[in-house]
Amino acid sequence: MDFDLNESQSLLKDSLTKLLSARYGFEDRKRYMASAEGWSREVWAQYAELGLLGLPFSEDDGGFGGGAEETLLVAEQMGRHITLEPWFSTVVLGGGFLRHGAEASLRQELVPAVAGGEALISFAFQERQSRYDLHDVAATARRQGGGWVIEGRKGMVLHGDTADWHVVTARVAGSQRDRAGVGVFLVPAKAQGVNARGFRQVDGTRAAEVEFAGAAAHSCLAEDGMDLVDRVVDEAIAALAGEAVGAMDVVHTMTLDYMKTRTQFGKPIGTFQALQHRAADMLIQVEQARSMSYFAAMASQNADRLERRRDMHAVKVQLGRAARFVGQQSIQLHGGIAMTMEYAAGHYFKRLTVNEAAFGDTDHHLRALADAGGLVQAA
Amino acid sequence: MELRFSDAERAFRQEVRDFLAAELPAATREHMLRGKGPTKEMVVEWQRKLNAKGWATPEWPVEWGGPGWTPAQKYIFREELQMWPAPQPLAFNVNMCGPVVIEFGTEAQKKRFLPRMANLDDWWCQGFSEPGAGSDLAGLKTRAVRDGDHYVINGQKTWTTLAQHADWIFVLARTNPEAKKQEGISFFLVDMKTPGITVRPIVTIEGGHEVNEVFFDDVRVPAENLVGEENKGWDCAKFLLGNERFGQARVGASRERIRRLKTIARETYDNGRPLIEDPEFRRQMTEMEVELKALEMTVMRVIANETKRAGTGKPDPATSVLKIKGTEIQQGVSELLMKAAGPYAWVDGDPDAEGVNEWEVAPDWAFGLAGIYFNWRKQSIYGGSNEIQRNIMAKAFLGL
Numbered sequence: 001m002d003f004d005l006n007e008s009q010s011l012l013k014d015s016l017t018k019l020l021s022a023r024y025g026f027e028d029r030k031r032y033m034a035s036a037e038g039w040s041r042e043v044w045a046q047y048a049e050l051g052l053l054g055l056p057f058s059e060d061d062g063g064f065g066g067g068a069e070e071t072l073l074v075a076e077q078m079g080r081h082i083t084l085e086p087w088f089s090t091v092v093l094g095g096g097f098l099r100h101g102a103e104a105s106l107r108q109e110l111v112p113a114v115a116g117g118e119a120l121i122s123f124a125f126q127e128r129q130s131r132y133d134l135h136d137v138a139a140t141a142r143r144q145g146g147g148w149v150i151e152g153r154k155g156m157v158l159h160g161d162t163a164d165w166h167v168v169t170a171r172v173a174g175s176q177r178d179r180a181g182v183g184v185f186l187v188p189a190k191a192q193g194v195n196a197r198g199f200r201q202v203d204g205t206r207a208a209e210v211e212f213a214g215a216a217a218h219s220c221l222a223e224d225g226m227d228l229v230d231r232v233v234d235e236a237i238a239a240l241a242g243e244a245v246g247a248m249d250v251v252h253t254m255t256l257d258y259m260k261t262r263t264q265f266g267k268p269i270g271t272f273q274a275l276q277h278r279a280a281d282m283l284i285q286v287e288q289a290r291s292m293s294y295f296a297a298m299a300s301q302n303a304d305r306l307e308r309r310r311d312m313h314a315v316k317v318q319l320g321r322a323a324r325f326v327g328q329q330s331i332q333l334h335g336g337i338a339m340t341m342e343y344a345a346g347h348y349f350k351r352l353t354v355n356e357a358a359f360g361d362t363d364h365h366l367r368a369l370a371d372a373g374g375l376v377q378a379a
Numbered sequence: 380m381e382l383r384f385s386d387a388e389r390a391f392r393q394e395v396r397d398f399l400a401a402e403l404p405a406a407t408r409e410h411m412l413r414g415k416g417p418t419k420e421m422v423v424e425w426q427r428k429l430n431a432k433g434w435a436t437p438e439w440p441v442e443w444g445g446p447g448w449t450p451a452q453k454y455i456f457r458e459e460l461q462m463w464p465a466p467q468p469l470a471f472n473v474n475m476c477g478p479v480v481i482e483f484g485t486e487a488q489k490k491r492f493l494p495r496m497a498n499l500d501d502w503w504c505q506g507f508s509e510p511g512a513g514s515d516l517a518g519l520k521t522r523a524v525r526d527g528d529h530y531v532i533n534g535q536k537t538w539t540t541l542a543q544h545a546d547w548i549f550v551l552a553r554t555n556p557e558a559k560k561q562e563g564i565s566f567f568l569v570d571m572k573t574p575g576i577t578v579r580p581i582v583t584i585e586g587g588h589e590v591n592e593v594f595f596d597d598v599r600v601p602a603e604n605l606v607g608e609e610n611k612g613w614d615c616a617k618f619l620l621g622n623e624r625f626g627q628a629r630v631g632a633s634r635e636r637i638r639r640l641k642t643i644a645r646e647t648y649d650n651g652r653p654l655i656e657d658p659e660f661r662r663q664m665t666e667m668e669v670e671l672k673a674l675e676m677t678v679m680r681v682i683a684n685e686t687k688r689a690g691t692g693k694p695d696p697a698t699s700v701l702k703i704k705g706t707e708i709q710q711g712v713s714e715l716l717m718k719a720a721g722p723y724a725w726v727d728g729d730p731d732a733e734g735v736n737e738w739e740v741a742p743d744w745a746f747g748l749a750g751i752y753f754n755w756r757k758q759s760i761y762g763g764s765n766e767i768q769r770n771i772m773a774k775a776f777l778g779l
Contacts, residue, residue: 318672
């Protein structure tokens with residue numbers, strides 16, 4: 001066992017840290033958020049230059065052959081700066097569908113564009129009734145000529161307003177809540193019948209309501225695609241874990257710094273035992289979350305779907321609770337200052353809040369894990 | 380990053396299991412499966428088997444009979460014993476006093492005491508806490524006064540676990556009352572048969588007798604039984620307390636208890652169906668499993684850190700998580716076990732004692748579950764209470 005980074009991982013971490021420290025200060029972030037697209041094309045180009053956008057793809061496809069550990073590492077840095085660019089939607093989600101669901105010819109067509117920063121991808125799965133059940137799909141796909149036509153509406157599509165491609169779940173067979181018969185399609189954002197209306201989410205990232213009105217798919221990644229969706233989402237959950245750890249670590253440190261400098265009753269508030277113990281409890285949560293994020297990277301690669309799902313439910317439960325506790329307590333220990341828009345802590349809290357519920361909140365995953373029999377086998 | 384056990388480590392795990400299967404008396408396992416602490420005879424018999432195999436003192440250097448294991452092997456060994464379950468090598472001997480003697484003792488002390496500790500020829504107990512010195516251990520008042528080639532000890536120790544079995548006790552006593560409190564303490568090895576020692580049992584709330592008061596009334600200890608220098612005993616104490624890096628996590632023990640909980644929850648009915656089908660109960664159980672998985676990974680991180688840096692690196696904040704989370708999980712699982720038994724957890728006494736369950740007043744498995752719950756409240760108090768652990772974290776890791 002070894003949790004240290006190897007040489008190339010250290011290099012990657014160093015160069016990304018350097019880039020983000022230089023380009024992703026709190027004021028920079030505000031500026032990116034206020035821009036028309038809500039994130040920075042310039043920073044995006046630098047991610048591409050650094051190799052981040054092609055990282056998880058195989059070298060044959062034009063990538064750098066990174067694995068779950070590298071994705072975890074990048075995610076943590078993204079979390080440390082609560083970045084706004086579509087890395088998660090394009091590389092982790094979109095890239096995941098390309099790696100696990102696309103034929104070689106499609107990969108060769110798209111991966112170089114993704115790696116170069118020219119192709120942005122979103123994953124359009126959410127529907128008004130589906131909440132956290134990814135198999136609850138009312139949108140439909142029907143064959144037309146040699147291809148597929150998609151009909152339906154998807155909501156809360158992360159970076160759906162700037163995406164060049166949408167990966168869309170649509171029902172090919174069965175009824176709305178059947179696990180079987182959910183197809184996965186790749187649809188160009190410019191295709192006729194695709195309409196996206198963008199908006200900002202509470203954590204500063206962009207999302208869109210995307211309507212598919214008889215839109216022609218470019219390709220079908222799977223006709224019976226829930227195994228594929230699970231596979232990709234489980235990798236995404238591991239990345240979310242890394243992001244949460246990064247954000248928690250920063251906001252915890254920010255809180256400690258404040259406790260050392262803020263003076264009340266004639267001494268730094270960090271000298272009060274009640275607050276010290278709370279800060280210690282935050283550290284426990286951050287460390288347990290970090291441990292679980294390593295587990296997430298490992299478990300997300302398990303080919304056994306049921307085992308992997310159980311493990312990822314556990315990851316979401318642990319990370320969700322930690323994110324909630326650390327986020328809330330960072331506000332509480334700061335006091336009023338953290339309630340203001342101009343102070344960074346609140347922005348981390350908001351990202352952690354969205355992170356907790358992304359692809360299912362703590363309650364959802366706790367119930368799912370309990371229903372699946374838990375992690376420990378009975379005697 | 381490599382997050383899995385190696386093939387060699389997995390093979391080692393199997394070797395430990397094979398040894399347990401072949402050598403641990405079935406009666407000991409049965410006894411412990413019911414959640415009961417092993418008897419003195421069980422502990423002694425098992426430790427001698429381990430010692431014959433060379434496995435009784437995992438933490439000791441090879442020179443003094445240690446097996447030369449890596450941190451990962453030590454962890455696997457400990458965890459397998461917990462899951463089987465089997466008694467651990469007696470902590471007072473092999474994890475507490477032994478390492479102190481190895482680090483600070485004279486050659487003569489090492490030769491005299493270590494082999495007998497390893498083979499459990501002598502059962503040791505710990506004379507640290509006093510009525511007025513609990514969390515503030517350095518405030519202890521027991522006095523040791525030099526008199527020729529002896530020290531004369533007077534005072535009282537308390538919470539002395541299993542002193543009723545002990546042949547020897549390691550004692551912190553004040554040799555210089557004038558010095559700053561940490562600087563006037565010495566570390567002594569004392570034969571329990573010395574005149575002037577009285578052991579009085581303390582019965583804890585569940586009715587068990589684990590802990591004792593130990594009184595010292597003009598107890599004459601040969602000066603050769605001082606470990607390290609006079610007035611430097613606090614160094615020994617800190618070393619001893621700092622040695623327990625992942626002992627308190629007890630991941631294997633909690634996993635074994637959760638397995639048992641699941642079995643019980645299948646056989647117990649609530650609202651007309653097996654308790655395990657109750658969503659609320661199941662969620663509470665699952666929460667424990669998730670916490671335990673995270674703790675297991677934290678233990679792995681501490682092990683990996685020890686393997687790489689072997690005490691040279693700065694302390695890992697993950698270490699301080701182990702005691703707090705480990706004890707919270709154990710206490711949480713003990714509460715769920717009691718809850719699962721419902722009213723049948725309330726029968727007082729030992730089902731094996733003559734006549735107690737003659738009328739089958741409760742299923743055998745339900746006996747003692749409330750007792751364990753009551754008893755395990757101690758876990759967040761001993762070994763530096765969980766609040767003291769948070770104070771340590773605030774100072775050592777948070778810079779507050």
